[in-house]
Amino acid sequence: xxxxxxxxxxxxxxSSSDRDQIVITSRIRLARNLKEYAFPGWGGQEExxxxxxxxxxxxxxVPLLQPEIDxxxxxxxxxxxQILLERHLISREQAEKGKGSGLIIRSDxxxxxxVNEEDHLRIQVLASGMDLRGAWAxxxxxxxxxxxxxxxAFSPDLGYLTSCPTNVGTGMRASVMMHxxxxxxxxxxxxxxxxxxxxxxxVRGLWxxxxxxxxxxxxxxxxxxxxxxxxxxxxxxxQIAQEIVEHEKNARLRLLEKKELYLHDHVGRxxxxxxxxxxxxxxxxxxxxxxxxxxxxMGIVSAVDRKTVDELLMLTQPGHLQKMEGRxxxxxxxxxxxxxxxxxxxxxxEKKQRKHGKSHE
Amino acid sequence: xxxEMCKTQEATVHLTQVVDGSIKKLHLCEACSQKHGFDxxxxxxxxxxxxxxxxxxxxxxxxxxxxxxxxxxxxxxxFKKTGxxxxxxxxxxxxxxxxxxxxxxxxxxxxxxxxxxxxxxxxNATLELTRLQDALEKAIGEENYEEAASIRDRITMCREQxxxx
Numbered sequence: 001x002x003x004x005x006x007x008x009x010x011x012x013x014x015s016s017s018d019r020d021q022i023v024i025t026s027r028i029r030l031a032r033n034l035k036e037y038a039f040p041g042w043g044g045q046e047e048x049x050x051x052x053x054x055x056x057x058x059x060x061x062v063p064l065l066q067p068e069i070d071x072x073x074x075x076x077x078x079x080x081x082q083i084l085l086e087r088h089l090i091s092r093e094q095a096e097k098g099k100g101s102g103l104i105i106r107s108d109x110x111x112x113x114x115v116n117e118e119d120h121l122r123i124q125v126l127a128s129g130m131d132l133r134g135a136w137a138x139x140x141x142x143x144x145x146x147x148x149x150x151x152x153a154f155s156p157d158l159g160y161l162t163s164c165p166t167n168v169g170t171g172m173r174a175s176v177m178m179h180x181x182x183x184x185x186x187x188x189x190x191x192x193x194x195x196x197x198x199x200x201x202x203v204r205g206l207w208x209x210x211x212x213x214x215x216x217x218x219x220x221x222x223x224x225x226x227x228x229x230x231x232x233x234x235x236x237x238x239q240i241a242q243e244i245v246e247h248e249k250n251a252r253l254r255l256l257e258k259k260e261l262y263l264h265d266h267v268g269r270x271x272x273x274x275x276x277x278x279x280x281x282x283x284x285x286x287x288x289x290x291x292x293x294x295x296x297x298m299g300i301v302s303a304v305d306r307k308t309v310d311e312l313l314m315l316t317q318p319g320h321l322q323k324m325e326g327r328x329x330x331x332x333x334x335x336x337x338x339x340x341x342x343x344x345x346x347x348x349x350e351k352k353q354r355k356h357g358k359s360h361e
Numbered sequence: 362x363x364x365e366m367c368k369t370q371e372a373t374v375h376l377t378q379v380v381d382g383s384i385k386k387l388h389l390c391e392a393c394s395q396k397h398g399f400d401x402x403x404x405x406x407x408x409x410x411x412x413x414x415x416x417x418x419x420x421x422x423x424x425x426x427x428x429x430x431x432x433x434x435x436x437x438x439x440f441k442k443t444g445x446x447x448x449x450x451x452x453x454x455x456x457x458x459x460x461x462x463x464x465x466x467x468x469x470x471x472x473x474x475x476x477x478x479x480x481x482x483x484x485n486a487t488l489e490l491t492r493l494q495d496a497l498e499k500a501i502g503e504e505n506y507e508e509a510a511s512i513r514d515r516i517t518m519c520r521e522q523x524x525x526x
Contacts, residue, residue, distance in 0.1 A: 035449055038433045042447035118445070140475065147477045153449030154480050156487040158459075159472025161449045165459070166466050168452075170474040200468070227469030
């Protein structure tokens, strides 16, 4: 399988089952470095090329990465990078890198390793729904397999040594991506974000560091990496995420109870615009699809299912949209084609749902 | 409000970050924020420049030659500017700066998580060394010199083991 095949398929990570309406994905990221080389940001491109040439064949043989695809950042065009970014397989920082940086990825996209981003290795496990423990178990095993073919920079006192001292220790960032429209509509999200900050957790938007929470998507992750065991950090975030899920469910119930008309109007407007708009920006599409997703989850909209909405959430991103169209689009054309894709997608979803409904009667 | 660094210009850059449960605020003028390698477009972390702030006040004359990493040649000013180390050895080179920095960022300054398999022996030896040193102090305190001598031998062995690994 080549990177093109992967890019032409829709991302596996957004395929959610009925269980996970609120927690969309769980993710573990481990920062690791090689003992003998300067960190990527300091070593210069020649050094980075040496490291990539050294690591690429070794990583390509790691059992848990099979069947793997490995690709250098200089072998990808801007659109490919944009798609990998939208699927959370590379970071913004990695997308800007060229020769000497790369990506090794298992073809199901659940497991990947970025080489020469901020650290020599950034190991990632991405799981659907709430499964941070499972993701950590897999990341731990993958890390041990990589450790067997390289020599990590490690200090008995400080743990895994990272380029930025904010990551030293476990080098682990554990995060859950949550869809919290109920808490946003009930205006209860800010105290929660503040409270999470007080207990050492960070809340970010859909695309990580420095992004705002569009589409009511929030990413909750640990801030500290030193002085706690990985399993404790993971257990702690899972428990907190579970509590946030309960808050969100509660907020949705209260919306129905106290603001039913407002809620129906809010969801109905989103659905109306999505099915009739001829120009949609990325942000508007994301926000409206998020509202529609809430309507589907609460049974207010039954004409489409959540899978249709989740697919559109991914396919309306600029990279995916242009890949589907097979060419680079100007922003104005993008908004027109995005709106067209959304109208078509929802209409197909409605047909599918009607057929599905009939077969049940 | 005046800039907390130069104390002359009006502060126009205001940063807030939650570090270990408490809110830290920093008010800077445009020039100082730029001078300290502060990219306003990029992700912001006060902790990245905590170090820079401290030294501004302390070592203004800067008479002593600047410390730099023997392996990757990163200088202390380079680290202050970027907030990133140059290589693994920098953690030893700049060990003096670390405790304050790590305390601001983390729960403690000691790793208790996963240990790579090939490092396990070294980590165990380090733990054993700490344990033996405590035992030695205790033995000396109790004037149990025979015991102390035997512990000292084990400490020497443990040190050699650590050196070899």
